[in-house]
Amino acid sequence: MLQLYNQKPISIFISDRKNKVAVKFCNVAMKMKLCQFKMFNEYLLLKAEKIEAETTSVNLMLVKDSLNIAISLNHFLQLSHAVQKVVANIQGERILKQ
Numbered sequence: 001m002l003q004l005y006n007q008k009p010i011s012i013f014i015s016d017r018k019n020k021v022a023v024k025f026c027n028v029a030m031k032m033k034l035c036q037f038k039m040f041n042e043y044l045l046l047k048a049e050k051i052e053a054e055t056t057s058v059n060l061m062l063v064k065d066s067l068n069i070a071i072s073l074n075h076f077l078q079l080s081h082a083v084q085k086v087v088a089n090i091q092g093e094r095i096l097k098q
Contacts, residue, residue: 009075010082014090021086025079026071030062034090041087044080 013022021037023030032040047058051073058076060069071079 010079012082012086023083026069026075028062028067028069037083037090038087041083044076044083047076048080 009025011024021032055073057070057072
C-alpha cells in the first residue's frame with residue numbers, strides 16, 4: 001500500500017497495483033476503484049458548493065448500505081481537500097481549487 005495522504009482524521013492509501021483506493025475518515029473506511037474515487041471527489045465538490053455561512057455540519061450519503069453520516073464542517077473541508085489533492089496527484093495535475 002502506498003500512503004497518499006495521512007493527516008488526522010483522514011488517511012488515503014492506494015494499492016501497489018493502483019486499482020483500489022482506501023479512504024478512512026471519521027470512523028468510516030471505504031475502498032474504491034480509481035473511477036469511483038474520482039466520482040467521490042465530484043460528489044464532495046457538489047456538496048461544497050452548497051455550504052453557506054451558517055453551515056456547521058455536512059450530511060454525506062455513502063453508497064455502501066445507504067450509510068448517511070453527518071460530519072463537522074471542519075472535517076468535511078479536510079476530507080474534500082485531501083481527496084482533491086490525491087485526485088490531482090493521480091492525474092499528475094495541480095490543484096486549481098483550494
